[in-house]
Amino acid sequence: MNNRHVGLIGATSLTGVCLQQALIENNWNIIAFSRKPMTGNTAKITWQKLSPYNQIDHIDKKIDLWICVAPIWVLPEYFSLLLTYGIKRIVLLSSTSQITKKNSTDAYEQYIVQQLTEGENQISAWAAANHIEWIILRPTMIYGLGRDKNIAEIARFIKRFHFFPLFGEATGLRQPIHVGDVASACLLALKALNLKKCTYNLTGGETLTYREMVRRIFITLDKKPYLLTIPLWSFKLAVGFLRFFPRYRNWNSTMAERMNQDLVFDSSELQQQLQFSPRPFILTKEDLP
Numbered sequence: 001m002n003n004r005h006v007g008l009i010g011a012t013s014l015t016g017v018c019l020q021q022a023l024i025e026n027n028w029n030i031i032a033f034s035r036k037p038m039t040g041n042t043a044k045i046t047w048q049k050l051s052p053y054n055q056i057d058h059i060d061k062k063i064d065l066w067i068c069v070a071p072i073w074v075l076p077e078y079f080s081l082l083l084t085y086g087i088k089r090i091v092l093l094s095s096t097s098q099i100t101k102k103n104s105t106d107a108y109e110q111y112i113v114q115q116l117t118e119g120e121n122q123i124s125a126w127a128a129a130n131h132i133e134w135i136i137l138r139p140t141m142i143y144g145l146g147r148d149k150n151i152a153e154i155a156r157f158i159k160r161f162h163f164f165p166l167f168g169e170a171t172g173l174r175q176p177i178h179v180g181d182v183a184s185a186c187l188l189a190l191k192a193l194n195l196k197k198c199t200y201n202l203t204g205g206e207t208l209t210y211r212e213m214v215r216r217i218f219i220t221l222d223k224k225p226y227l228l229t230i231p232l233w234s235f236k237l238a239v240g241f242l243r244f245f246p247r248y249r250n251w252n253s254t255m256a257e258r259m260n261q262d263l264v265f266d267s268s269e270l271q272q273q274l275q276f277s278p279r280p281f282i283l284t285k286e287d288l289p
Contacts, residue, residue, distance in 0.1 A: 005029045006190070007063040007085060009050065009078065010070030012036060014147045015093065018183035019069060020045065026187065031063055050078070062086040067186050069093045072136070073119035079126055089133040089196070091189045093182070094120055096138045096201055100263045106252040120199070133196035135189045137182075140203045140265060144179035146289040151176065155217050155288040156247070163226040164218075167235050167256035170211040170227075173264045177204035178287070181278040188274040195273060201265035206280035210259045213281065220283040232256060 006023060010016045011032035023030050023044075030045045032038070038047040063085040068075050072094045082090070098116040101109045120136055127134040143151035158164050185202055189195060211227060218225040230238075235256040242248035271277065 005031060005061065005063055005065070007031050007033065007066040007082075007087075009033045009066065009068040009075070011047075012038070013069050014145060014179050015069040015142070015182050015186070017145070018179050019067060019186060022180075022183045022187050031061075064088040065190055066090040067092075067190060069186065071115070071119070072123065073115040075119065076122045076126070083130060087130075087132055089190070089193075090127070091135045091137065091186050092123065093186070094136050094138045094199070096140050096263070096265060098138065099265075100258070100261075101254075104254050106254050108250055109252070109254065124197075127197075133193075135192075135195055135197075136199040137185060137189060137202045137270075138199065138265075139177050139182050140201070140263070141174055141176045142179050142182055143176050143283075144287050146287060148179065151213075151217060151283070151287065152289050153247070154214060155221060158218060158221060158223065159289075162223070163228050164214050165228050165230050165235060165238060165256075166211060166214070166259060167230065167232055168260050169229075170209065170214070170259040172210045172258060172260045173207050173262040174210055174213055175203040175207050175264055176213065176281050177202060178279055181205075181276075185270070185274060185276055185278075188276055192274055200270040201267050202270065203265050203267040203278070204281060205278040207264055208281060216281065216283055217288070220285065220288055 006028050008016060008019060008030050011020060012034045020030060020032065031048060032045050033048045033050040035050050037049050041047055064087065066082065066087055068090060072092050075092065094116055098113055101113050104110055123134060141150045142148050146152050154164060181204065182202065214227060215225045232253065236253040239251050239253055242251055
């Protein structure tokens with residue numbers, strides 16, 4: 001396989017931006033694909049416009065190795081593109097939400113679970129039919145650079161309202177993973193040629209309660225933690241109000257119920273295989289908006 005060039009789908013996403021830096025630092029040449037028209041080619045990055053169901057009759061360079069950090073369910077749109085480039089191996093991001101939200105009563109969350117499941121199934125079947133090596137990584141709660149939809153959203157709420165609502169004791173366990181560690185794991189998995197046709201959960205380096213996680217966000221914001229414990233009916237009422245704001249339109253009452261559920265996974269096998277040690281949940285100012 002040609003290990004000097006890598007195709008990167010989802011290059012402008014949060015993880016994609018981190019991957020660009022990690023790949024360049026490791027002396028890879030990147031062909032970066034984005035739905036947005038991009039400029040600024042460099043010696044290490046060549047940008048390509050990505051359109052659904054790209055049809056390319058001729059390419060200048062074969063690309064054996066690929067990483068996809070766009071939503072996994074969009075990749076089937078580009079199967080023909082990947083085959084034209086001569087793909088032999090790909091690392092993809094999915095999410096543990098496929099497991100943790102499987103029994104959610106929220107329609108949007110059920111839709112996401114369905115998309116994740118169908119995306120994984122389509123990719124594994126396509127890869128098998130075309131003799132392509134694949135590795136799917138399912139991260140837990142991703143955070144970092146103030147751009148994520150998890151920790152950053154909690155921080156924005158705290159900055160706006162100066163408190164954070166919790167349902168019950170909020171003792172459910174979490175394993176947040178920094179986006180930089182997600183990017184590192186993708187690169188390590190790409191190079192680990194002994195791994196193929198497998199799916200791994202990808203966790204952060206520390207397990208802590210939801211309450212402690214929120215408390216650390218307050219501390220990093222230089223604010224005294226104000227954690228307001230409220231009953232579920234009040235939480236549902238508050239969420240109904242917040243959903244009028246575009247930023248909170250996907251918030252729902254099941255989020256409150258999960259605050260007391262343990263959403264933890266064992267990623268020790270992957271860490272051992274990749275010799276990978278993700279960082280503990282130690283926030284910096286750069287991790288928050």
